[in-house]
Amino acid sequence: MFKLYWSPGTASLAPMAVLEEVGAEYEAILLDYGAEEQKTADYLALNPCGLVPAMTLPDGRTMFETAAIVMHLCDLYPAAHLAPPPGDPDRPLFYQWMLYLADTIQPTYRRYYYPERFAADAEDVKKRGTDTLLAEFAIVEDGLRGEWMLGKRFSACDIYLHMLTTWFEPPEALYARYPNIARVAAGVEARPAARRAIDLHRG
Ligand SMILES: N[C@@H](CCC(=O)N[C@@H](CS)C(=O)NCC(=O)O)C(=O)O
Known part of the structure; x- marks a missing residue:
């Protein structure tokens, strides 16, 4: 287990x-x-x-x-x-978004939640971190073409994106700004297992 x-x-x-x-x-x-x-x-x-x-x-x-x-x-x-298998044409997109979410957006949240660890002026760190988060989420927003991050197919990327949106305070502010992201997050919320x-x- x-x-x-x-x-x-x-x-x-x-x-x-x-x-x-x-x-x-x-x-x-x-x-x-x-x-x-x-x-x-x-x-x-x-x-x-x-x-x-x-x-x-x-x-x-x-x-x-x-x-x-x-x-x-x-x-x-x-x-x-939850992931296109190796060799599937959507596999590169799956890797792209998983890594972008985990390696780009997720670390930026550390500046948002732990700004005091980065510099003495925590307020400034948090403000710049917030601006960076919004710019990084915009890349996702502009890259979304279908119902889910991979288009027609639901995947673990959607679950990951949903999680990252819940950390924004309040998530509704992010959803109001980025409707494609809001749609994916709502879709994840509607899945009984997730x-x-x-x-x-x-x-
Ligand atoms: N890269 C790590 C980051 C995990 C992470 O930052 N976890 C946060 C909670 S969301 C944490 O444990 N923070 C405690 C700390 O930074 O001291 C991962 O993806 O697992």
Whole structure:
């Protein structure tokens, strides 16, 4: 069985939504984020970055990095069709958006949520981080052509994008500005499996 280490409102949402979508059996292990349980020695042994999430695989090994967890689950459950298989013409687009979301937009949120870690003038860091987020989301907005990030086909990219939009405060401001992104996020919210994870994260 998988064990997902999670906290509400964190990057554990996407892996949890994927676990729900593929119908995997898993145990959700709640970390007390406010008490910084993700920085304890026990958790650091699982994820030396001290970040949420981490996931223990059925063979007992533990992995970290949200996008890696998501993509690994997509590979393990091809019948769930959350990623185009290797060789599929949509596979490059899947990689493109997964990496753009995880490597470009997600790190920018660190300036938004932890500005004091970047410079003494935290307010300025957060303001510039917000501007950057809006510019980065605009790339997604302009790149969306169909119902989902890959066009007609739903994928884990949509789950990832939805998660990132929920971190913007308030998400409605982002949705009002970017209707294509809003449509994808609403589509994810309407999926019963993903919704179970979303509801658990909202508490
Ligand atoms: N690159 C990591 C980032 C994970 C991450 O930043 N997690 C946040 C919660 S959303 C966290 O644990 N923050 C605690 C901290 O930065 O001290 C991943 O994708 O797993």
